[in-house]
Amino acid sequence: DTGVSQDPRHKITKRGQNVTFRCDPISEHNRLYWYRQTLGQGPEFLTYFQNEAQLEKSRLLSDRFSAERPKGSFSTLEIQRTEQGDSAMYLCASSGGNEQYFGPGTRLTVT
Amino acid sequence: GQQVMQIPQYQHVQEGEDFTTYCNSSTTLSNIQWYKQRPGGHPVFLIQLVKSGEVKKQKRLTFQFGEAKKNSSLHITATQTTDVGTYFCAGRGSGYSTLTFGKGTMLLVSP
Numbered sequence: 553d554t555g556v557s558q559d560p561r562h563k564i565t566k567r568g569q570n571v572t573f574r575c576d577p578i579s580e581h582n583r584l585y586w587y588r589q590t591l592g593q594g595p596e597f598l599t600y601f602q603n604e605a606q607l608e609k610s611r612l613l614s615d616r617f618s619a620e621r622p623k624g625s626f627s628t629l630e631i632q633r634t635e636q637g638d639s640a641m642y643l644c645a646s647s648g649g650n651e652q653y654f655g656p657g658t659r660l661t662v663t
Numbered sequence: 664g665q666q667v668m669q670i671p672q673y674q675h676v677q678e679g680e681d682f683t684t685y686c687n688s689s690t691t692l693s694n695i696q697w698y699k700q701r702p703g704g705h706p707v708f709l710i711q712l713v714k715s716g717e718v719k720k721q722k723r724l725t726f727q728f729g730e731a732k733k734n735s736s737l738h739i740t741a742t743q744t745t746d747v748g749t750y751f752c753a754g755r756g757s758g759y760s761t762l763t764f765g766k767g768t769m770l771l772v773s774p
């Protein structure tokens with residue numbers, strides 16, 4: 553499968569713990585996006601990379617959230633000191649042109 | 664900031680009936696994209712509209728971009744059960760690299 557992959561698919565964590573998610577984009581895509589989606593809502597933009605450069609972050613993004621794309625290939629999203637409000641589906645998408653190709657997402661549950 | 668609104672939030676139709684979802688942006692867009700998300704799945708790109716007044720067709724789906732580039736619609740003729748899912752519009756503002764998604768319209772089709 554040459555699509556976007558994300559790991560893990562599900563994560564249950566206790567409030568206050570740190571979590572890290574990984575996204576492997578389609579190999580030839582230079583743009584990578586992270587989104588958060590909750591029930592009944594559309595994907596909400598979090599951050600965007602072009603190659604290894606993080607070009608944009610949502611103003612709504614707490615400083616507990618950080619993302620990296622060290623070699624311009626895979627990316628990681630870390631959430632520190634998780635809160636119950638962080639429970640959501642975290643989607644990664646990659647793009648080499650206009651359309652974005654989404655991965656299956658990581659569902660985070662904070663208890 | 665840019666806001667994208669979609670109506671209706673939900674629609675239930677009988678197979679064979681038509682369906683339309685509408686998308687409105689608070690600001691003028693450089694382009695608009697449409698995505699479909701099946702239940703339990705991730706968003707899948709359908710189409711991008713760029714030009715004022717543009718109309719594009721994909722089999723039973725017709726997409727329109729308004730003259731002022733602030734609104735768009737998706738019309739499905741003679742729905743089928745395979746059309747079930749949530750349809751999102753996503754707008755890109757002038758000078759922006761990122762998309763703002765609407766909340767989506769959930770379509771349910773009964774056989």
